[in-house]
């Protein structure tokens with residue numbers, strides 16, 4: 001089956017986007033994600049995102065399904081959903097400055113497009129990411145607290161045990177945020193996979209270390225569930241802001257720097273939506289045709 005795709009990224013968090021608006025989608029997108037996201041034997045990316053037409057009568061303009069590089073399906077993708085909005089506008093499926101996209105984990109989200117008047121292309125997107133989910137059983141985690149705040153969590157490797165303090169938050173997908181003095185000094189390649197599969201997280205977890213430089217400036221690094229080290233994680237940046245507010249480390253609005261670039265985050269009030277603003281970029285288009293291998 002030949003599939004048209006677009007390679008896009010949000011501050012270096014790169015996915016392969018396949019539209020179901022005008023072509024049939026394979027029955028097993030998980031298996032396709034593993035093959036197409038492979039950086040040596042495929043197109044290469046942090047995973048696969050399907051952009052699908054909405055169900056009849058739906059309030060949404062489109063449906064997003066995201067698959068990590070290991071084929072697991074995630075409930076949400078913050079960098080991905082900005083690219084979905086750009087894809088829908090630039091390719092003509094939805095020609096409106098406000099787009100609504102249905103996600104598996106966070107429901108229907110609204111996105112406002114910043115359109116470059118010269119090229120009529122989307123450059124940046126502001127997303128109402130929904131309210132953070134703070135009930136431990138819904139994150140899900142067995143750590144105590146709603147949400148668990150700065151809770152001790154230990155990892156053991158090379159015969160040594162290190163205890164971090166972590167805050168758990170869901171943005172439609174689970175996150176563990178650990179505030180540290182210096183994000184560059186953390187061996188995320190080692191602790192990331194151990195914490196991703198820590199027994200306290202039955203669905204695994206996205207792992208972030210964050211450093212607060214000022215109440216409105218932070219930096220972070222990410223180990224993503226199902227994809228490993230990535231250059232950025234949009235839902236993770238939301239989780240860092242929420243964890244920063246709840247633990248008194250950050251203001252309600254902050255710029256968060258990730259290895260691939262910066263995102264602007266705001267959480268105006270408890271119980272309400274987090275707002276994320278950042279770029280969306282198209283890299284190239286192609287056709288994935290496994291029958292030609």
Ligand SMILES: N[C@@H](CCC[C@H](N)C(=O)O)C(=O)O
Pocket residue numbers: 013066068073074075076077078079080173174206224225226227230232233234235236
């Ligand atoms: N990169 C994403 C998050 C992708 C999903 C995640 N790995 C999961 O399994 O929950 C983002 O930008 O939010």
